[in-house]
Amino acid sequence: MTPDPRQRLADARLYLCTDARRDRGDLESFLHAALSGGVDVIQLRDKSLDARAELELQPLVARVAAEHGALVAVNDRADLAELAGAAILHTGQEDLPVAASRRLLGPDVLLGRSTHSAEQAAVAEADPDVDYFCVGPVWPTPTKQGRPAVGVETVRAVAATAPATPWFAIGGIDERSVAEVVDAGARRVVVVRAITAADDPEAAARRLRAALG
Numbered sequence: 001m002t003p004d005p006r007q008r009l010a011d012a013r014l015y016l017c018t019d020a021r022r023d024r025g026d027l028e029s030f031l032h033a034a035l036s037g038g039v040d041v042i043q044l045r046d047k048s049l050d051a052r053a054e055l056e057l058q059p060l061v062a063r064v065a066a067e068h069g070a071l072v073a074v075n076d077r078a079d080l081a082e083l084a085g086a087a088i089l090h091t092g093q094e095d096l097p098v099a100a101s102r103r104l105l106g107p108d109v110l111l112g113r114s115t116h117s118a119e120q121a122a123v124a125e126a127d128p129d130v131d132y133f134c135v136g137p138v139w140p141t142p143t144k145q146g147r148p149a150v151g152v153e154t155v156r157a158v159a160a161t162a163p164a165t166p167w168f169a170i171g172g173i174d175e176r177s178v179a180e181v182v183d184a185g186a187r188r189v190v191v192v193r194a195i196t197a198a199d200d201p202e203a204a205a206r207r208l209r210a211a212l213g
């Protein structure tokens with residue numbers, strides 16, 4: 001049984017965004033491996049999927065996540081989040097305003113927000129409708145082409161304000177660099193390739209989770 005979503009989010013340390021792994025055909029086994037390794041939040045983020053294909057995959061993601069007590073996030077689309085019964089909707093600065101997402105989804109769905117500066121992080125922290133926010137990309141990453149890296153200094157600046165809202169560092173974080181964002185004050189991270197490209201996703205997740213304490 002999944003614990004209270006807000007408490008689960010507060011306790012979360014490792015957030016994974018993954019594609020649908022259609023080239024490998026192993027989405028279900030991959031999800032089990034990553035979640036067994038310590039992933040707390042899973043988001044299916046695959047720009048090659050249309051809305052129908054993503055919605056068809058969401059029950060699989062939800063079932064595997066529930067088996068591991070993890071949270072499921074949907075990216076950008078409030079309609080898909082509602083139809084999938086996802087615990088979380090994550091939006092960027094150019095997506096629906098947070099207040100609009102709250103009006104559409106009600107009080108129970110957790111809302112996440114991307115931020116790209118200490119100033120945007122402060123706005124997210126001050127917004128009572130934001131349940132968590134991400135800071136980044138810390139380093140350049142092909143998943144956010146054209147988005148300038150904000151650097152570890154921004155992570156350090158946000159950490160210095162001691163936000164009460166849970167927040168994650170994101171962007172180019174892997175086993176080699178995770179210690180740097182932890183040293184800068186981050187206690188939660190979002191990763192993609194550090195697990196999706198790993199030969200052993202469970203072991204990779206386990207090592208990342210251990211690095212976060």
